[in-house]
Amino acid sequence: MEIQNKRMSDDEFNAIRAQVLTQWPTGKEVDLQESIDFHKKLPKNKIFSLKLKEAKDKRITLVQPRAGVALIKEHIELLTYLQDKGGADLLPTTIDSYTRQNRYEEAENGISESIKSGKSMLNGFPAVNHGVNGCRQIIESLNVPVQMRHGTPDARLLAEIGFAGGFTSYEGGGISYNIPYAKSVLLEKTILDWQYCDRLAGVYEEAGISINREPFGPLTGTLVPPCISHAVAIIESLLAAEQGVKNITVGYGQCGNLVQDVAAIGTLEELTEEYLHKYGYNDVVVTTVLHQWMGGFPQDEAKAFGVISWGSSVAALSKATKVIVKTPHEAMGVPTMEANAQGLRCTKQVISMLGDQTLTAAGLEQEKRIISEETRCIVDKCFELGSGDIALGAVRAFQAGVIDVPFAPSRYNAGKMLPARDNNGAIRILNAGAVPLSKELLDFNKDMIEERAKFEKRKASFQMVIDDVYAISKGRLVGRP
Amino acid sequence: MSKKTLVIGVIGADVHAVGNKILYHAFTEAGFEVVNLGVMVSQEEYIAAAIESNADAIVVSSLYGHGELDCRGMREKCDEAGLKGILLYVGGNIVVGKQPFDEVEARFRTMGFDRVFPPGTAPETTIQALKEDLQMTN
Numbered sequence: 001m002e003i004q005n006k007r008m009s010d011d012e013f014n015a016i017r018a019q020v021l022t023q024w025p026t027g028k029e030v031d032l033q034e035s036i037d038f039h040k041k042l043p044k045n046k047i048f049s050l051k052l053k054e055a056k057d058k059r060i061t062l063v064q065p066r067a068g069v070a071l072i073k074e075h076i077e078l079l080t081y082l083q084d085k086g087g088a089d090l091l092p093t094t095i096d097s098y099t100r101q102n103r104y105e106e107a108e109n110g111i112s113e114s115i116k117s118g119k120s121m122l123n124g125f126p127a128v129n130h131g132v133n134g135c136r137q138i139i140e141s142l143n144v145p146v147q148m149r150h151g152t153p154d155a156r157l158l159a160e161i162g163f164a165g166g167f168t169s170y171e172g173g174g175i176s177y178n179i180p181y182a183k184s185v186l187l188e189k190t191i192l193d194w195q196y197c198d199r200l201a202g203v204y205e206e207a208g209i210s211i212n213r214e215p216f217g218p219l220t221g222t223l224v225p226p227c228i229s230h231a232v233a234i235i236e237s238l239l240a241a242e243q244g245v246k247n248i249t250v251g252y253g254q255c256g257n258l259v260q261d262v263a264a265i266g267t268l269e270e271l272t273e274e275y276l277h278k279y280g281y282n283d284v285v286v287t288t289v290l291h292q293w294m295g296g297f298p299q300d301e302a303k304a305f306g307v308i309s310w311g312s313s314v315a316a317l318s319k320a321t322k323v324i325v326k327t328p329h330e331a332m333g334v335p336t337m338e339a340n341a342q343g344l345r346c347t348k349q350v351i352s353m354l355g356d357q358t359l360t361a362a363g364l365e366q367e368k369r370i371i372s373e374e375t376r377c378i379v380d381k382c383f384e385l386g387s388g389d390i391a392l393g394a395v396r397a398f399q400a401g402v403i404d405v406p407f408a409p410s411r412y413n414a415g416k417m418l419p420a421r422d423n424n425g426a427i428r429i430l431n432a433g434a435v436p437l438s439k440e441l442l443d444f445n446k447d448m449i450e451e452r453a454k455f456e457k458r459k460a461s462f463q464m465v466i467d468d469v470y471a472i473s474k475g476r477l478v479g480r481p
Numbered sequence: 482m483s484k485k486t487l488v489i490g491v492i493g494a495d496v497h498a499v500g501n502k503i504l505y506h507a508f509t510e511a512g513f514e515v516v517n518l519g520v521m522v523s524q525e526e527y528i529a530a531a532i533e534s535n536a537d538a539i540v541v542s543s544l545y546g547h548g549e550l551d552c553r554g555m556r557e558k559c560d561e562a563g564l565k566g567i568l569l570y571v572g573g574n575i576v577v578g579k580q581p582f583d584e585v586e587a588r589f590r591t592m593g594f595d596r597v598f599p600p601g602t603a604p605e606t607t608i609q610a611l612k613e614d615l616q617m618t619n
Contacts (some may be wrong), residue, residue, distance in 0.1 A: 097546075097547060098496065101494040101521075105492060106494075106550075109496075119578075121550060122546075123545055182520060296601065299600070299601055331600055332574065333544075333545075333574035334546050334577045335578070336578065339579075407499045462506060468509075
C-alpha cells in the first residue's frame with residue numbers, strides 16, 4: 001500500500017464514500033448537503049472551532065470532561081448534568097470500545113443488554129448504531145459545543161455520522177488512533193483512512209463549516225517523552241492541513257514535572273505552527289489541549305483530587321487552550337456523573353486561581369530548547385525517510401523505530417525506546433533505540449537518569465520504569481525503591 | 482521442578498497494553514513460562530494457546546469495563562475444549578463504573594473464575610495466588 005501526503009481527489013473520495021456509507025444501515029441516513037445546512041443553523045455557542053479561537057485569543061483555559069453511556073436519553077442526561085453542575089465549557093461524546101473496533105453487532109448487543117439491565121453495559125456512546133438523528137438529539141439538547149472522542153483506527157463511518165449528526169469537533173488521527181489503540185492494523189491503512197476523515201472535514205470547511213480536528217496527544221499515556229508525542233502531533237497536523245482542515249488542536253498528556261509540562265505545551269504550539277508555515281499551510285488556527293495525568297490513579301478519592309489539581313495547575317500555567325479532566329473514580333474505571341462533575345469543579349477552581357499567573361521558573365527556557373531540538377531531530381528525519389513526503393516518512397519512521405511509542409500495543413511500533421524519570425520527575429530517554437537524537441541530546445538524557453540512579457543507589461533498568469508506572473497511584477511521582 | 486506455564490492477555494476489544502507488558506515481565510521474573518497473547522484476545526485464542534502450550538493457568542486482564550460481556554461463557558468453553566478444571570483468573574477494571582468489589586467478585590466467581598482481582602492489584606499478589614493454587618513450594 002503506497003501512500004502520500006496529497007489531497008484526496010474528489011473521485012477517489014466519492015468512491016470510498018459510497019462504500020463507507022454501506023458499512024452499517026445508519027450510513028444511509030447521511031445526506032451531505034442537508035448536514036451542511038444543519039450546521040449552518042447551529043448557534044455560535046455550539047461551535048467548537050469558534051469557542052477555541054476565542055479562548056486562544058483571550059489566553060484562557062476551557063474545561064472538558066470525558067463521558068459516554070450506551071443509551072441516548074441517559075447520555076443526554078449525563079452531558080446536561082456535566083454542563084449544568086460541572087460547569088463544562090466543552091462537552092464530549094466518548095464512543096464505546098466495540099464501535100471503536102467497528103464491531104457494530106456487538107455494540108447493538110450492548111445496547112439491548114443496557115436496556116435489559118437498566119445500566120450502561122457499554123463504556124461509551126455507540127454513535128454509529130444510534131445514527132444521525134440519535135446524534136442530533138444530543139447536539140440539540142445542550143448549550144455548549146460537543147466533540148466526538150474515541151480511539152477508532154477506521155473512523156470513516158463514525159466521522160460521516162458524527163459530522164452529519166452535528167458534532168463540531170472530532171478527535172483522532174492516523175497514527176495516534178492506531179499505535180496506542182490497535183494491535184495489528186497497518187499504519188498505511190490508518191493514515192489513508194484518516195486522510196478520508198480529514199478530507200471530509202475539508203469538504204465541510206469548503207462549505208463554510210469549520211470542524212475542529214484534534215490529534216490524540218497522550219498516545220499510550222505512559223511515560224511518553226514530549227518529543228515523541230510532539231512529533232506525532234505535528235505530522236498529523238500536516239496530514240490534516242493537506243486535506244483542507246483549518247482548525248486543529250494539538251494535545252499533550254501531563255508528565256508530572258511542572259517545568260517540563262509547561263515547556264511542552266509552549267513548544268507544542270510553537271513547533272506545530274512552525275512546521276505548518278514551513279510547508280505552506282498558512283491559514284490554520286492551532287490551539288492546544290493538556291490532558292490531566294493519563295496513567296494509573298490513586299484509589300482514594302481525596303488523593304485522586306490531588307492528582308487532578310496538579311494537572312489543572314499545569315493547564316493554567318501553560319496557558320493550554322483547554323484541559324481534559326479526570327475524575328476521582330479514575331482508578332475504578334468509568335465514573336458516575338457526580339464524580340465526573342466533581343473533577344470538573346475541582347479543575348475550574350484551580351484554573352481560576354492560577355489563570356493570571358505565568359510561570360517563569362529556572363530551567364524553563366532550557367527545557368523548551370531540549371524539547372524543540374529533540375522534536376526537530378525526529379520530524380526532520382521523518383521527512384528525510386519519506387524523501388520529502390511526510391505520510392510516507394511517518395510509515396517508514398515507525399518501521400525504523402525513529403518514532404517509538406513506549407508501551408504501545410501495536411506490532412508496527414518498535415518498542416525499543418525505554419523512557420524513565422530523572423531525579424526531578426521529568427521524563428527522559430534511558431535507551432533511545434532508533435530514535436535519532438543528536439549525541440548531545442542523548443548524553444543529556446543519559447546524564448539526567450544517571451543522576452537519579454546514583455541517588456537511588458541502583459542501576460537504571462526496566463525495574464525503574466515499572467516503579468515509575470506505579471508511582472502516582474502509590475502517592476509519588478518518581479518510583480523510588 | 483519444571484516451570485509452570487501461564488497464558489496471559491487482555492480480553493475483547495480492549496487495547497490497554499501497559500499492565501500486560503508489566504505482568505509479562507513480572508511473571509517471567511517470578512519463574513513462570515509465559516505465553517503472552519497481548520491485547521484484543523478472544524476467548525478462543527486463550528483456549529487454543531492454553532491447549533497448545535499445555536498451560537497450567539489462564540490469566541485474563543480487562544481494563545475497559547466490558548469484562549462482564551467479554552468473559553461470559555469462558556469457563557464452559559474451556560470445559561468443552563478439554564480444559565476442565567484449568568485455573569482461570571481475571572483482574573483489572575472488569576465492570577463499567579464503580580461497583581462494590583465483593584459483588585463484582587461474586588458475579589465473576591459464579592461465571593467460573595477461580596480468582597478475581599480488583600483494580601490496581603500488584604503483580605506480587607497474583608504471583609502469590611498462583612503459587613498457592615498451583616501448589617508451588619517456593
